[in-house]
Amino acid sequence: MKDDPPAAAGWRFDELGHAGAEHLDAAYIAAYERKAGYDPAPDVARFRALGLDRAATLVDLGCGTGVFALAIAPFCRRVVAVDVSPSMIAALRSRAEHQGVTNLEPVRAGFLTYAHRGQPADFVFSRHALHHLPDFWKAIALARIARILRPGGVFQLRDLFYSFSLFEADRALEGWLGRASERPDVGWTRTELETHIREEHSTFTWLLEAMLERAGFVIRAREYSESQTYAAYTCTRAPLR
Ligand SMILES: C[S@@+](CC[C@H](N)C(=O)[O-])C[C@H]1O[C@@H](n2cnc3c(N)ncnc32)[C@H](O)[C@@H]1O
Numbered sequence: 001m002k003d004d005p006p007a008a009a010g011w012r013f014d015e016l017g018h019a020g021a022e023h024l025d026a027a028y029i030a031a032y033e034r035k036a037g038y039d040p041a042p043d044v045a046r047f048r049a050l051g052l053d054r055a056a057t058l059v060d061l062g063c064g065t066g067v068f069a070l071a072i073a074p075f076c077r078r079v080v081a082v083d084v085s086p087s088m089i090a091a092l093r094s095r096a097e098h099q100g101v102t103n104l105e106p107v108r109a110g111f112l113t114y115a116h117r118g119q120p121a122d123f124v125f126s127r128h129a130l131h132h133l134p135d136f137w138k139a140i141a142l143a144r145i146a147r148i149l150r151p152g153g154v155f156q157l158r159d160l161f162y163s164f165s166l167f168e169a170d171r172a173l174e175g176w177l178g179r180a181s182e183r184p185d186v187g188w189t190r191t192e193l194e195t196h197i198r199e200e201h202s203t204f205t206w207l208l209e210a211m212l213e214r215a216g217f218v219i220r221a222r223e224y225s226e227s228q229t230y231a232a233y234t235c236t237r238a239p240l241r
Pocket residue numbers: 015016018019020023024036038061062063064065067082083084085088109110111112126127128129132133
């Protein structure tokens with residue numbers, strides 16, 4: 001985008017350096033989907049209910065191996081699947097080629113560097129990726145996402161965000177950790193979740209919601225998980241100020 005500072009500016013956030021070492025590792029990526037256990041069908045149905053059709057452009061930010069992007073592609077005109085990890089993008093590219101999917105464009109870029117080309121997006125999706133950015137950079141990323149979308153376009157965001165009270169963090173986090181997977185091949189273990197809490201950037205829902213609104217979104221729907229450690233938002237882009 002024309003008002004971005006030069007990419008080489010020393011104060012820019014190193015997205016690749018904070019993407020999670022495992023997301024750059026081809027061996028981990030091969031086993032990632034089984035571990036994540038993500039079924040994209042409810043998200044595909046949600047987008048279709050929100051008006052996504054064969055004329056739509058959708059951008060998936062932090063797409064990983066592209067489970068969602070591949071599932072939504074038959075219902076769209078154009079899907080742009082963006083991830084900062086070269087290994088994730090390589091896995092997605094080879095799978096899209098293998099499946100003969102021609103309307104999906106894998107792009108290696110981050111939240112803070114992706115430059116959208118072509119018609120503004122009708123829909124943006126991001127699942128379990130924004131927590132890689134500290135809050136200052138989350139806000140910058142959200143403002144960039146608003147500029148990718150056409151006015152009235154829909155942003156669907158889901159991630160590890162904390163909806164528990166500021167004074168109940170210990171209780172809520174210990175409750176969540178107590179239900180962690182025993183097996184690393186089929187879920188996230190206590191040790192992995194502890195690393196997430198300590199080293200990644202999940203934030204409170206009340207902070208995130210203020211950032212969404214400042215970035216130019218209207219929050220139309222929100223869901224908080226029972227564990228109070230995940231949240232999902234359906235937002236629309238407000239008219240430009
Ligand atoms: C936990 S995976 C989620 C993948 C996918 N969205 C899903 O729901 O299965 C997080 C993804 O975010 C990507 N990622 C991390 N930091 C990023 C950034 N700054 N910009 C774009 N993608 C990023 C990682 O490479 C990884 O593929």
